[in-house]
Amino acid sequence: MANMKDVAQAAGVSLITVSRVINSPEIVSEGTRLKVEKAMEELDFMPNFAAKALAQNNTRxxxxxxxxxxxxxxxxxxxxxxxxxxxxxxxxxxxxxxxxxxxxxxxxxxxxxxxxxxxxxxxxxxxxxxxxxxxxxxxxxxxxxVDNEAGAVKMTDNIIASGHRRIGFIMRNTSQRYALERLQGYKKSLEKHSIPFDESLVRYAENSEQEGYANAYDLLVKEKPTAIFCCVDLLAIGAFRAAEKLKLKIPGDVSVAGFDGLIFDLIPKVPLTTVRQPxxxxxxxxxxxxxxxxxxxxxxxxxxxxxxxxxxxxxxxxxxx
CATH class of the missing domain: 3.40.50.2300 (Response regulator)
Known part of the structure; x- marks a missing residue:
């Protein structure tokens, strides 16, 4: 059975270098690391991480x-x-x-x-x-x-730049920070553009397509916003359905935007404007x-x-x- 010394000899490096490739590969140059890894593969050498973890009193x-x-x-x-x-x-x-x-x-x-x-x-x-x-x-x-507030500011800024001033916001009904930060970003952008924040344009919804539909429908009927910014993309999918039910064209009659950019933004017939989270x-x-x-x-x-x-x-x- 091959050991670290055999690997070092085959790769033409020191024993310390082999140890570094095994334990801290990020500090070894790519060329050296690949050479050592190739030697390990050819010699069928498997580092004993279990023994190392036991000796160092950790579990990996x-x-x-x-x-x-x-x-x-x-x-x-x-x-x-x-x-x-x-x-x-x-x-x-x-x-x-x-x-x-x-x-x-x-x-x-x-x-x-x-x-x-x-x-x-x-x-x-x-x-x-x-x-x-x-x-x-x-x-x-x-x-x-993810900088949720900055993302919401960026989205609202661009919606405003498209001529919208009556912008609805469908908020997730949660106390988690990310949702609160997105609402704060929406408010901050309105303030930056001297548009008064209007609580009547905000709805609070659970995270589901049905909740997005119900709240967007209510918002469109009662407040008639020209654009709706949804806290998450799934709510925006519901907003699409509400607009269709009311025979409103997107984006001709109402614009819709979301936040997430993971998969739900690819569902609508009209591609969804969104903020993609990395x-x-x-x-x-x-x-x-x-x-x-x-x-x-x-x-x-x-x-x-x-x-x-x-x-x-x-x-x-x-x-x-």
Whole structure:
């Protein structure tokens, strides 16, 4: 059976270099890393991560906490998990999805998502290992998030630039920060353009197509906005159906926009203008930051916000007087 010394000899590198390729591949040049990996494959050499973990008193396992009220099949979660898995697998870590706050088995660290404002302090007191949070917060902890407020400002700015001033907003009925930040971005853009905020143009909905339909229908009948900006794309799909029911053309009679850009924006006949969240990239950034924290517990805490991308399509048009 081949050992590290055999690999070093076959690759023409030092034993230390082989160790670095196994334990910290990111600090090894690509050419050297590929040469060592090729030698490992040819010699059928398998690093003994279990023995290493036992010697270092770690598990090489990361928990990903996803609350029970968020479905694992949700496109957002699937994209996030893909990013987390990519980064952790590159570092030879396993991960387990946890649906509760009880940590009965050992792990090296935790990636936390889906907390509402009331849960943040409770959760942080329960975790005894390094962790990183998906979402903004005021606590002294590592966090990564999409800049939801900036995305909503960008969308509302562009809707206003298309001549709309009576813009409805369908808000998710939740206390999670991302939704509140999107509403705040909508308000901030209105203020920037000297358009008074009108509470009658806002509706609060659960996250479903049916709720988007009911609230958009009510908004269109009672308030007659020229454009509707939905907090999430799924609500916008319902708004499309409400416009069709009322025989309103999109974007001729009413413009519709969403936020997420994961899969629902591709469903309507008229392509949906939306704000695309870099969810896969966020998953990678969460895992990367946790791995950095595990290697260097004394690092200063970091708050990283990824910029979302405006996807301007045919569902928003110029307002006709």
């Amino acid at each position: 396992t990361i928990y990903l906490y996803v609350p029970k009220n968020i479905g694992i099949s949700d496109p957002f979660i699937m994209h996030l998990i893909s990013g987390v898995a990519e980064e952790l697998s590159n570092a030879n870590y396993l991960f387990l999805v946890k649906r509760d706050l009880e940590f009965n088995h050992r792990c090296d660290g935790v990636i936390v998502m889906g907390l509402d404002l009331s849960e943040e302090n409770v959760f942080t007191s329960k975790i005894k290992v390094p962790f990183v949070l998906f979402g903004k917060n005021e606590l002294d902890i590592d966090c990564v998030d 969810v896969y990239e966020t998953g990678r950034a969460l895992a990367r930051r946790l791995l950095q924290r595990l290697k260097n517990p004394g690092l200063p805490f970091e708050k990283k916000y990824l910029e979302p991308e405006l996807k301007w399509r045919e569902s928003v048009g110029r307002h006709r007087e």
